[in-house]
Structure formats: C-alpha cells, structure tokens
Amino acid sequence: MTRSHLVFRLSFLTIVALLMAAIWLLLRQLGMPASFAPSVLSDWFAHQGALGPLLLMLLMILAVVVGPIPTLPISAASGLVYGMFHGTAIAVVGALAGSLVAFYLARVLGRDAVQQKLENNPVFSARGSQRFLFIAVFLTRLIPLFSFALISYAAGVTAIHLWRYALATLLGMLPMTFVFAGLGHTFELNPTLTVVAAATVLLVMSTLPLYLRRRPHSRLSRWLQLDGRI
Secondary structure, three states: OOHHHHHHHHHHHHHHHHHHHHHHHHHHHOOOOOOOOHHHHHHHHHOOHHHHHHHHHHHHHHHHHHOOOOOHHHHHHHHHHHOHHHHHHHHHHHHHHHHHHHHHHHHHHHHHHHHHHOOOOOOOOOOOOHHHHHHHHHHHHHOOOOOHHHHHHHHHOOOOOHHHHHHHHHHHHHHHHHHHHHHHHHOOOOHHHHHHHHHHHHHHHHHHHHHHHHOOOOHHHHHOOOOOOO
16 A cells, blocks of 8 residues: 555545534534434424524434444434425435445445455455345345444445445435334334344345355346356
C-alpha cells in the first residue's frame, strides 16, 4: 500500500467518523429522546416541523453506519408521523444513504486486502459472480433479523458492483420498511416467523454453493455466471 493510499483511507475514515459524531451531537442537541420506542420518536419528529424528515433520515444514516442503533423502530416512527407511504420513502432514503456510506467505507478500508487473499474466490475476486451477490444481498435485506449495518459492511468487501448493491438493498428493504411504517403503534416482530425466515435464508445461502459445486454446468450455475469456480 502506497503512502497516498494510506493517507486517503485514514482521511476517509476520519471524515466518516466526524460526520457520524456531528449527526449524533446535532440530534442530541435538538433533544432527541433516549428511548427508541416508535411512539416516543414519532412525537419528537412531529415537533421538529419541516426539519423532521431530514432529522429522521440523519438518524437512520447514523443507525446504519454505527450499527447498534435499531433501524426498525425508526421506520415505524416514520410511518406514525408521516404516514405509510411518505414515511416509507423517508425511511428508505435514509437507510439507503447509510448503507452506501457503510458499503464504501468497507470497500475503501478492506476490499483490496480481501481481494488479494481470495483472488480466485467467485464471490470476493474482481471476477466474482454479480448475480449471486445480488441475490445474497437481496435475500438478507428481506429479513430484519440480519444486521443492516453488518450486511452493508460485508457487501463492501465483496466483488458486487455499487449499483447492483444499491438496487438489491433498495428492493430488499422496501417490503419490511413498508410493513413497519404501516404498523406504527403496533410495531412488533414475530420472533418465531422471523427466526424461521432467517434460518431459511441461511440454509439457502449455505447449501447453494454446495449444489453449484456439484453441478457446475447446470442452468442455475450458468445463469449465475459462476463458470464452475464456486
């Protein structure tokens, strides 16, 4: 790694860290509640007037990039205060923006190192299967049990193209964001259904490579453009 590359990476990391800190300080300065209950958040956003949607998007960006902050209650609060459709749009824009920041942060900091070690891997190499990665991101975005932040960072070190990642993220998170924006006060996850859905996705993602390795010339393998390398 050249000195200029190192300086760029450190500078980018510093800028992102300062930006996230600035967002947090701004939200706290404006009185953001400590509770992330949808009803509490929605009341606070409603009292922010025209700034409310912008503050909600900033909070969503912070939640995605930083990670421990839950995103689903923010989506529910967005639906409560701005309605199902407008609330969904605001939450989706914020989540997508945050996911792109996390994706690019991982790509800048770790993509080269991963690619060098796994240069022949069909997922992590520069020649990785774009269709397989698109499906993987899309499926994991559908299930709220998977960390939105973790998926964003993990995708950043794979071979997936930025536009494919953004599209898979958008399509994958729309259904659940719409659902939770519509739930509002009745915001609640069904633990059993969520775990079953997550387990199903994990089963598919773990067994699919084994199937494709045994059937390298199958229609599915050719469609995924794996060329028998998985």
